[in-house]
Amino acid sequence: MRIRNIDKVQLVKQTAIALIVKDGLEGFSMNKLAKACSISVATLYIYYKDRDDLILKIAHEEGTVMAEAMIKDFNPDMPFEYGLRRQWKNRYQYMVDYPLMNSFFEQLRTSSYQEEFLAGFLTEFKVTMGKFMHNIINRGEIEVMPFEVYWSIAFSPLYNLIRFDNEGQSMGGMPFKMTDEILWKTFDLVVKALKK
Amino acid sequence: MRIRNIDKVQLVKQTAIALIVKDGLEGFSMNKLAKACSISVATLYIYYKDRDDLILKIAHEEGTVMAEAMIKDFNPDMPFEYGLRRQWKNRYQYMVDYPLMNSFFEQLRTSSYQEEFLAGFLTEFKVTMGKFMHNIINRGEIEVMPFEVYWSIAFSPLYNLIRFDNEGQSMGGMPFKMTDEILWKTFDLVVKALKK
DNA sequence: AATATAAATGAATATTCATTCATTTATATT
DNA sequence: AATATAAATGAATGAATATTCATTTATATT
Numbered sequence: 001m002r003i004r005n006i007d008k009v010q011l012v013k014q015t016a017i018a019l020i021v022k023d024g025l026e027g028f029s030m031n032k033l034a035k036a037c038s039i040s041v042a043t044l045y046i047y048y049k050d051r052d053d054l055i056l057k058i059a060h061e062e063g064t065v066m067a068e069a070m071i072k073d074f075n076p077d078m079p080f081e082y083g084l085r086r087q088w089k090n091r092y093q094y095m096v097d098y099p100l101m102n103s104f105f106e107q108l109r110t111s112s113y114q115e116e117f118l119a120g121f122l123t124e125f126k127v128t129m130g131k132f133m134h135n136i137i138n139r140g141e142i143e144v145m146p147f148e149v150y151w152s153i154a155f156s157p158l159y160n161l162i163r164f165d166n167e168g169q170s171m172g173g174m175p176f177k178m179t180d181e182i183l184w185k186t187f188d189l190v191v192k193a194l195k196k
Numbered sequence: 197m198r199i200r201n202i203d204k205v206q207l208v209k210q211t212a213i214a215l216i217v218k219d220g221l222e223g224f225s226m227n228k229l230a231k232a233c234s235i236s237v238a239t240l241y242i243y244y245k246d247r248d249d250l251i252l253k254i255a256h257e258e259g260t261v262m263a264e265a266m267i268k269d270f271n272p273d274m275p276f277e278y279g280l281r282r283q284w285k286n287r288y289q290y291m292v293d294y295p296l297m298n299s300f301f302e303q304l305r306t307s308s309y310q311e312e313f314l315a316g317f318l319t320e321f322k323v324t325m326g327k328f329m330h331n332i333i334n335r336g337e338i339e340v341m342p343f344e345v346y347w348s349i350a351f352s353p354l355y356n357l358i359r360f361d362n363e364g365q366s367m368g369g370m371p372f373k374m375t376d377e378i379l380w381k382t383f384d385l386v387v388k389a390l391k392k
Numbered sequence: 393a394a395t396a397t398a399a400a401t402g403a404a405t406a407t408t409c410a411t412t413c414a415t416t417t418a419t420a421t422t
Numbered sequence: 423a424a425t426a427t428a429a430a431t432g433a434a435t436g437a438a439t440a441t442t443c444a445t446t447t448a449t450a451t452t
Contacts, residue, residue, distance in 0.1 A: 001418085001419065001420055001421080001426070001427040001428045001429080002417070002418045002419050002420085002427070002428050002429045002430080003418085003419065003420075003428085003429080004428080004429065004430095005429080005430090008429095008430090023308055024221070024222070024306065024307045024308050025220070025222045026220070026221040026222035026224075026307060026308070027308055029408075029409060029410080030409080030410060030411080031408075031409070031410080032408095039430080039431085040430065040431045040432065040433095041410085041411085041431095041432095042411085042412080042413085042430070042431060042432080042433095043429080043430055043431070045410090045411070045412080046428085046429065046430070050410075050411075051409095051410065051411090103306075106306050107306055110220070110299075110302050110303055110306045111220050111222060112219060112220050112222070112223060114363075145381065146372070146378060148356075148357060148360045148372045148378075149353075149357070149378060149381065149382050149385075151356070152352075152353035152354075152356040152357050152360070152382065153353050153382065153385050153386070153389075156348075156352040156353050156355070156356040157345075157348035157349050157352050157353070158348075159352070160344075160347070160348040160352040161344060161345070161348050164344045164348070167310075176342070176344045182342060182344075182345060185341065185345065186345050186348060186349065189345075189349050189389040189390065190349070190389060192388060192389050193349075193385040193386060193388050193389035194385065197396070197397040197398045197399080197448085197449065197450055197451080198397070198398050198399045198400080198447070198448045198449050198450085199398085199399080199448085199449065199450075200398080200399065200400095201399080201400090204399095204400090225438075225439060225440080226439080226440060226441080227438075227439070227440080228438095235400080235401085236400065236401045236402065237401095237402095237440090237441085238400070238401060238402080238403095238441085238442080238443085239399080239400055239401070241440095241441070241442080242398090242399065242400070246440075246441075247439095247440065247441090
């Protein structure tokens with residue numbers, strides 16, 4: 001029997017991500033994707049059941065890659081500053097390695113796929129994050145606070161810088177470019193906010 | 197001559213916002229909008245040149261309302277903590293008064309309209325924000341830092357809490373609900389991060 | 393009351409959309 | 423080499439899309 005062309009499958013996946021990042025989910029269609037890959041649209045329906053399946057399978061696969069990258073060399077028993085620094089390093093590295101994925105995930109997060117997307121691969125990841133926060137609260141390294149407040153202080157500045165960097169321009173005049181120095185300067189401010 | 201029905205124009209605007217928030221830009225169409233308003237789709241083309249015009253005009257109008265709400269009782273010569281507190285209060289109040297708009301703007305920000313949307317009404321607003329930051333740096337109230345870092349620390353935690361609140365659920369088990377206490381507790385942490 | 397004019401409409405258009413299907417093609421197994 | 427089988431395709435489907443247009447309707451002005 002004929003064997004499935006793995007390169008073609010990969011091409012479909014990468015092209016889908018690129019198109020969704022460029023035009024948004026609203027500008028994305030199966031016919032456009034097939035044309036961009038120079039294959040028949042019917043082939044897409046061999047790989048995926050339908051449009052939703054395509055988007056969610058890709059999101060799930062890439063989400064798993066991301067979640068694993070996030071917790072590399074991290075464990076929830078680490079001391080506060082050390083552990084948080086490790087997570088920042090991982091997120092930053094992921095942004096450098098997969099520059100499209102932050103926009104891609106943001107597209108999904110602000111779409112009707114939101115629920116299925118978040119419910120999927122994030123569960124285990126969230127458990128690890130929650131464990132870490134409880135440990136550092138129990139050890140008295142940071143104040144008691146709701147998880148949402150912790151997350152908003154500990155990570156949203158980082159995600160915001162990554163977004164500014166992706167957009168290449170920002171509030172000020174010159175285009176913003178992320179650097180190691182800026183990253184770790186921001187990290188120090190975040191630690192200052194959270195540390196008792 | 198016949199006069200334009202202002203109520204109908206308002207109905208179109210509010211319904212468009214509600215539909216976009218509910219289904220996303222990808223699920224939004226002119227025919228659906230007309231049906232939801234119980235008017236002819238051709239009427240939409242009397243009010244707006246085309247679909248893009250409709251979306252961008254609504255975004256621009258509502259963006260102006262938001263930008264004004266943000267700088268109410270604020271001026272860039274205020275002391276750091278006092279001025280930032282005022283901005284937080286304004287943003288929180290806006291979220292309470294217009295609960296749909298944060299999701300609406302996020303839809304636009306993550307779409308192909310991003311550029312035209314950001315370029316529009318934000319210019320004056322950004323100038324005021326930049327002035328405030330420069331003042332508090334010049335007075336030595338906060339460290340020297342790029343505008344993007346300042347913004348990421350000063351506001352992204354707030355926006356994140358608002359988003360968690362909108363989504364009604366979050367990383368933890370129970371649905372997250374924003375309260376005054378949580379808001380100002382988070383604010384204190386942000387001030388701690390920025391204050392010299 | 394008659395008129396002029398823009399608002400509002402219903403029905404149509406061409407285009408794009410997701411999806412299907414009969415057919416052809418490549419290859420692993422016999 | 424022949425066969426079986428899934429991969430891959432081109433062309434088609436009907437539904438939904440944005441937009442247009444000839445016509446009707448309401449009202450401000452005469």
